[in-house]
Amino acid sequence: MAGRRDLDRFLDEYYRLTGKEPRRSDKDLFEVVEEVFDAATLKALLELVRRRVIFELKGVVSAGKEARVYWGKDFEKRDLAVKIYLTTSAEFRRGLIKYLEADPRFAGRVPKSTRKLYSTWARKEFSNYMRMFKVGVSVPRPIAVHENILVMEFIGENGKPAPLLREVDPDVETLAEIFRAVMEDVRKSVLRARLVHGDLSEYNIMVWEGKHYIIDVSQAVTLDHPNALDYLYRDIVNVVRFFSKQGVETPRPEEIFKEIVSNLR
Template identity: 45%
Template sequence: MLEMLKKPRSHRSRLMEKDVDEIETRIARIKSERRVKDSRIFEVVEEVFDYQTLMALYKLLNAGVVKLVHGVVAAGKEARIYWAEARDGSDIALKIYLVQAAEFRRGRLMYIEGDPRFKRVRGDKRKLVELWCSKEFRNLLRAHEAGVKVPRPIARRGNVLAMEFVSDPAQRGRPAPLLKEVSLDNPEAAFETIKRYIALLYTKARLVHADLSEYNIMVRGEELVLIDFGSAVDADHPMAVDFLYRDVRNVFAFFSRIGLDVGDPTAFVSYLLQR
């Protein structure tokens, strides 16, 4: 379980011996309290296992947010999504951002530096990753409160985000498919729903998703769920309108490709800007 931390000293130069001892002590305590069956929460996150990530998970355990983790259900260059279980047995998702991701900083600053909520962007890669995780949590919260269907945010610690697990109704623990992967029974209704979500985001949540497309919309039965809100910016961001145009063009282009008469995306954006 602690294989990664028990490598020769040359492989753990960043961890002092007391840090390793503290980790082992805390895991033993968790085991004794039976909060995690067979300590699976640590075994399944081995690839993103470092001291700070472990401590973030420990805090979520201590707060009663997480009981155990079943395994990875989605993986990308910057983050992994884990199917997890809350203390009450309900399914949750853990999004763990990879601090060691080489490309994380590149292309991310423009989504943060102009956001009035994040006036100072300083520090090392870990601080930037944790800021990004915090940003996604806050964006999800605003979108959820505005009535947009998103994974309900639950908690955030460090580079770990806990949220609702958007499951395929046909199989527990399997994520719902993406919009690009399904054949819609009623594409007209789906198109109007997504337009309504874009409008709610901009006019009520005062957010622009900034990365919206068929790759960031899940289909859970009859529900459409918008995901991946790390890039979302405040409506006062200097590039917010540009991002809004891009989101709308992406959505209109997708539904046009599947045969809908979608109208003019520019006219829809103009309508939103006048509200």
């Protein structure tokens, strides 16, 4: 937890870098979420301000056990989604270790330090987003990562995030189009980015202005992960199950899985 002196030093430097006039609301934001803004996180946030990635944070738009997502602005006043991993969650820490130890990209290199562990996890999510984004998968555009902070494109407007797939109620024709687009992104992710999401469902697909966005890709694994194909099949089953329940005619999960795997090189 950041002490008052840490917070005051942070705000002094923050106002110097941004040229903003001191506001009580800024101090309130950082004091209220003291479990997120410990001294090290304040330092990391300040570095992103110094790099002119973040101009300001406006407030929390999503809060989970492992992270908070904030609506922010960059120096051009464009919207940002700023995801800050909580370095105090012991339960989440155990889960991270399990995922990282099984990921060939981190074999034998899982940090023992809690802070470095969360920093590694944030970098993993950024890397996964970047690999997907580069091959045309519809994900929020990744912008920057530093320590336990991940910055990306904000999907939504005026600080209100886009609804999740499970929260929208379009007609069956529109749903069928979304289903086809999501499955095409699963193919791209596997065949071009060589990644499997590993937890894909209606809970981590956003829908905004007629387009879907796949989110929460931190647990995505490369194809050389021992469970990659099992995770792929599970993702396909989850997506097919949801759309089938909404009245969309879909191929059987095993057909989709077989088609994708047959194209692996």
